Amino acid sequence: MRKAREVLVIGGNRYFGKRLIARLQAAGDRVTVLNRGSSPPPPGVVHLVADRGDQKSLTSALGSRTFDVVVDQVCYTPRQAEIARRVLTGRTRRYVLTSTVEVYEYEDSIAPVRETDVDPVDVGVDLGLPWDDPEFLETHYGEGKRQAEAVFAAGRDFPYVAVRVAHVLGGDDDFTGRMTYYASRVRSGTPIPVPVVNHPATYIHVEEMADFLFWTVGQDFTGPVNAASHGLLTTEDLCAAIAAHLPDGQAVFQHVEVGEVSPLSFTRAYGMDNSRATRLGFRFTPARQWLPKAVAETLGRDD
Structure with missing residues (x-):
């Protein structure tokens, strides 16, 4: 029998995030959900309340807890990424960032883009931009995710995955x-x-997206990976x-x-090449x- 994993989900109270939590629970994993407390998590999980954008708040809420995997559904800026990396380094074996197809917004290619077309190691990070301004963040969503990926890619001894999510439909x-x-x-x-x-x-169904994240939790690959249905x-x-x-x-x-x-x-x-995930073993529809x-x-x- 597989050993139950300790999984922290940051955010995840709606859409494919809540479906991921249901899959983890069904598999027998021990799930901890951390959010601001504005909405209750599903029954059966450990609920931590914190502002993930505040290092003291996040550190206090986590206490001495460690995790096999962290799935971060609500990291939108490099500032949030910096805090998460500082607090969670040494507390998790693997960190999964829910990223986006929008990281490719500057790419001008008719061919479906591959993960190597945006290497987070090469992306500049500017923590001085007004990331706390909701209007700025809304118009710089893709850039926020690009720079968040770059922060994690720069972290030594911080195994991370950036799941670049296609446009999600369904449900x-x-x-x-x-x-x-x-x-x-x-x-x-x-x-x-x-x-x-x-x-x-490229698009992906909400259930397939939850399947993909659940599958990713159980893998050991790192770095960016595109998540998109075929076609x-x-x-x-x-x-x-x-x-x-x-x-x-x-x-x-x-x-x-x-x-x-x-x-x-x-x-x-706006097409993404999903061949890396396919080679790693996930079967898209x-x-x-x-x-x-x-x-x-x-x-x-x-x-």
Whole structure:
């Protein structure tokens, strides 16, 4: 029988984070959840309350605890990463950062990007930027994650993984509102603004994302890894799946050269190469296979 692991999840109270916690519990792992205390964690976990952006608060909450693995769902800035690295060095055998496809925002490649296209060792870190300003952070989300990865990559004796997550869809608890945005426009026939050249992107289902993180907890590889289902999807693909779920609706697209466009429509390529994770042993599913299910899950309440 496999020995139960001590796993710390920082954040993780919603979407694929809560699904990860459920998988860890089902596997018999001992789970500790650390958050600000604004929402209760699932039953059966140890709950620690702290401000993860405050070193004293984080240190005090952890006490003398050590962990086999830490999964950090809410590290958005290099400042938060610096604190986590200082506090958790020597307390965990492995640290898993939930990162993002947005770290590739400066890459201009039609081919799917590989992890080596953004090596965190080469990324500069600027702790002096206004990372505590919510507006700045919102407009620099990808850069915050890039620099957070760089902080962990610079840490000696700190085995880390940066899971670069594709755009996540599915579930009846999708809080982003992106699919419901499209559904409302498909229902009414309201034009959907997209770029003149609208590039496809990589996606992953919320359950597959939780599976991937759970799998990662049990592995020993380090460094960045892309997490994306096989194949690309366009805005037109998403809206076609929604229109099939809402047969009285119609997807009408408006191509705009300048101005705001719809969510999940892109002026640049957003494809990720998932071959590293595949070689390491994870089996992704094709995005087109789960897309109808994701639409039904997200929009089922609106039928």
